[in-house]
Amino acid sequence: MATLAAPRVRPGRAFDLSTATILLLVVGILGLLIVYPLSRVLLLSFIKMGDPVAPAHLTLANFSRFFTSGLYQKALVNSLVASGTTVLASLVLGIPLAYILARVRVPFREALISLATLPLILPPFVGAYSWILLLGRQGALTSLIRDGLGIHLPSIIGPFGVIVTMSLSYYPFVLVPLLGALSSADPHVEESALTLGASPLRRILTVTLPLVLPTIGAGAIIVFMRAIGNFGVPALLGGEFYVLPTLIYFEVTGSFNLHGAGAIALVSTLFSIGSLLALRYITGKGGFVTITSQARPVAQSSHPAARWLGFGFCAAVIGISLLPHLTVLLASFAERWAGTPLPTAYSLINYRKAFTLSMDAIRNSLVLAVGTTVICMIVGSLMAHTAARKRIPGRWLMDITIMLPFVLPGIMVGVAILVAFIVPPFELAGTGTILMIAYFIRRLPYTFRSAYASLTQTDIALEEASLVCGANQGVTFRRITLPLITPAIAAGATITFATLLGELTTTLLLYSARWKTISVKIFEFISYDQTGPASALGALLVAAVLVTVYAANRLSGRSLTSALG
Amino acid sequence: MKAPSTKLGVLGVRKVFGDGPSQVVAADDVGFDVRDGELFTLLGPSGCGKTTTLRLVAGLERPDAGRIVFEGLDWTPLPPFRRSIGMVFQSYALFPHMSVFENVAYGLRVRKTSREEIGRLVNEAIEMVGLAGTRARRPGQLSGGQQQRVALARALVYHPKLLLLDEPLSNLDAKLRVYMRGEVKRIQRQAGICAVYVTHDQEEALSISDRIAVMQAGRIAQVGTPAEIYEQPASTFVADFVGKANFLECTVLEHDGEACIIRCGGALLRAGAATGSLPIPAGTEGLLFFRPERAVLSAVSDDASGLLARVRDIEYLGSLVRYTLAGEEGWTVLVDAPPIGGIRQVGEEVIITLAADHAQVFPKGSR
Secondary structure (H helix, E strand, O other): OOOOOOOOOOOOHHHHHHHHHHHHHHHHHHHHHHHHHHHHHHHHOOEOOOOOOOHHHEOOHHHHHHHHOHHHHHHHHHHHHHHHHHHHHHHHHHHHHHHHHHHEOOOOHHHHHHHHHHHHOOOHHHHHHHHHHHHOOOOOOHHHHHHHHOOOOOOOOOHHHHHHHHHHHHOHHHHHHHHHHHHHOOHHHHHHHHHOOOOHHHHHHHHHHHHHHHHHHHHHHHHHHHHHHOOHHHHHHOOOOOOHHHHHHHHHHHHOOHHHHHHHHHHHHHHHHHHHHHHHHHHHOOOOOOOOOOOOOOOOEOOHHHHHHHHHHHHHHHHHHHHHHHHHHHHHOEEEOOOOOOOOEEOOHHHHHHHHHHHHHHHHHHHHHHHHHHHHHHHHHHHHHHHHHOOOOOHHHHHHHHHHHHHOOHHHHHHHHHHHHOOOOOOOOOOHHHHHHHHHHHHHHHHHHHHHHHHHOOOHHHHHHHHHOOOOHHHHHHHHHHHHHHHHHHHHHHHHHHHHHOOOHHHHHHOOHHHOOHHHHHHHHHHOOOHHHHHHHHHHHHHHHHHHHHHHHHHHOOOHHHHHO | OOOOOEEEEEEEEEEEEOOHHHOEEEEEEEEEEEEOOOEEEEEOOOOOOHHHHHHHHHOOOOOOEEEEEEOOEEOOOOOHHHOOEEEEOOOOOOOOOOOHHHHHHHHHHOOOOOHHHHHHHHHHHHHHOOOOOOOOOOHHHOOHHHHHHHHHHHHHOOOOOEEEEEOOOOOOOHHHHHHHHHHHHHHHHHHOOEEEEEEOOHHHHHHHOOEEEEEEOOEEEEEEOHHHHHHOOOOHHHHHHOOOOEEEEEEEEEEOOOEEEEEEOOEEEEEEEOOOOOOOOOOOEEEEEEOHHHOEEEEOOOOOOOEEEEEEEEEEOOOOEEEEEEOOOOOEEEEEEOOOOOOOOOOOEEEEEOOHHHEEEEEOOOO
16 A cells, blocks of 8 residues: 655754754864864874875884884883883772772761762872972971881882872772672672682682672773873873873973874874773673672671771771872971971961962963863763764764763873864964863763763653643753753763863963963972972862862762762 | 544654664554544554654654644644644653643743743643642652643643643553543543544553554554444454454355355354455355354253353453353364353353354454
């Protein structure tokens, strides 16, 4: 029965115009700001500096330096050693901490968990710098440890400092997911191991840990990705200990060899992508799901000794990991502090100096962070809506493109933005715009991901009900969709704002005299040995980040740092 | 052309999802019309295309072919918000961030109705569905039945011209479901609105509908009143899907267009011909269909004529007894009988008698 000459239906305009517009916008933004710069840096890395960009000049010369230059080889080895050691240290800190927090009724458990996630949002380079205050040659603890305990710590400047700082910043990436896995594991499985005659230690080693091994593996890989891409910590504490990101910076600022920098960034990116594939493989296997018919919380030991020993251990680790930021706070009020455990004179002089010298930087940081956050909120939620609600071809490509700058080392993104936008037709060198572009593409995943997750959890029938009630797409988005995903967008925006205030990696490559930010200013103060004002600015930064996240947590009633995991 | 009372016309609509080998024809040449004030039901098993058809009427999906016409106006190119419809979703789709009052008021607010008018209409609607006293609550604080009522009020408050209901009762427990279907009918009558109702529950469809379209694999199998659908199913599929059905193989001996003489289970029987089926040539195979409660059981005697069978199983259901009866040729049928005058025993031989107007013959192999 053929349809009786029924006319083919033309798609209504009201529907597809908006879809097409948004799609065009998405493709335009992603193409111009992500695909183009990354392709360009890829291309330039295969062309020698000074040669014209043409197929005839394609060469591997920039990469051959990894075989000829001792500096390059050392940086590569250093990167791998430092990142690998950081992973090990993060596991050593994160696993016992997670086990204790999950399985022992530790006093102040909730507070400890909140404090343990703080290093995820605090700028690591502020912590790095305060280790100099603590353990540098003139450090507050240096003489104490050397004379009091008789321990000769290696110099904080060099691999030791880099690894310590990165480990204390990144162990929450192991702790947080593992804590979740251990808390939600089916207690019956472990109980059956006990009934089978296994001793508690044997049970932990043969049942409990193997079950959460995929979670631990995933955490370890994330730590590795972060560590190998970290620029701020080795820049401040590395000294002669060059790693790939600092080598890139050296190539850019030293000889302005963007081609060479691109090649190093590409090599560094290969490790990130390798890690990402490993992560996909591990999480793709889904780990082990312990199936249970009745959910019962895991048993928590409430033996007083276990409780207080556990508390002692957790408080010590978390305390040490937050010690640098506390030190910055203390140092910001110190007028004189050298070689003694505590400052010998307090005043507000550091703040006065910091303010008079950095008002522009504070304003710049606020303008850039607020501006980028607003743009990320708008674009991120629109893109998330498109990805979650429209039947469009190539959606996976859009997802990968948005997430790409998130997994790439920040310095790689910085180099890409540099090579793409300082030449015609853009010529944005030294402008606020180029900084915002870099910020935008690196932070877009936060709002995109959280809005997307929220949208996929929201029944699409709600929007359909609104359309049926007579509201058009615009009104529906504004009155139904937006209010429902606002908490998620706010969570993404909070993290975006908090992490942009102290952004250092891309900023150092892209800033100009006109667009110095707080982080650049801190970096400068440290370079000129102005520890006082550096501490004051660092303390302000830490305080601003904490206040932002705390306020957002209170407003939304849930933990926003969980969005980082 | 059309009867003057026709409101909604669904004309040969087709909807295909996906492409290539994974494509699914969800609706294929679906056509029906809904009259003024009528409650019209789309009934069928899951995946038959009934919800897709409803969504096409709502404008939430666009047809690949065919048209949706309402009061002579072509709705096909119109987005949902330009069609004057109210819709109740299976999940109710109440806005979780709004109170009951705001949920119901939503359709009025987007229509820029004045504040006093909104207050009056919303209260009227809330009253109509019997929800006074909950207007400040959030949907999460309401029971399933209350949410259902809010959804109805929200769909009706702005006086749409057409009400669409997508399995509105499927999330309620059995008892409430029966009560609410009466309520839905009452409210629809009271609002005087024509409605399209989607369900997979044949009992619900029979009890609530003015007319029913039974759907099968994206197509309409039959349109008719509940009695027509139940008593004169147009196909074995409809017969089987709506109510309980017995099918027995038979040979048609004579067929005069209205009734046939058939040989079935060793007996000669008179039965009606299936509605719309062409005369079945004498000598061909057919399928005899009858409802369990339309057959009469009697003791074996010389003057009783019908199908000889033996009681194999008995289910005592209180208001009736359901017998599973087996014939010598290996067939089994169900017969429901009131437990008046005693219950027959397992193993007992009985005669199944069928009145000609309660038995029907389908050509064999038809669906």
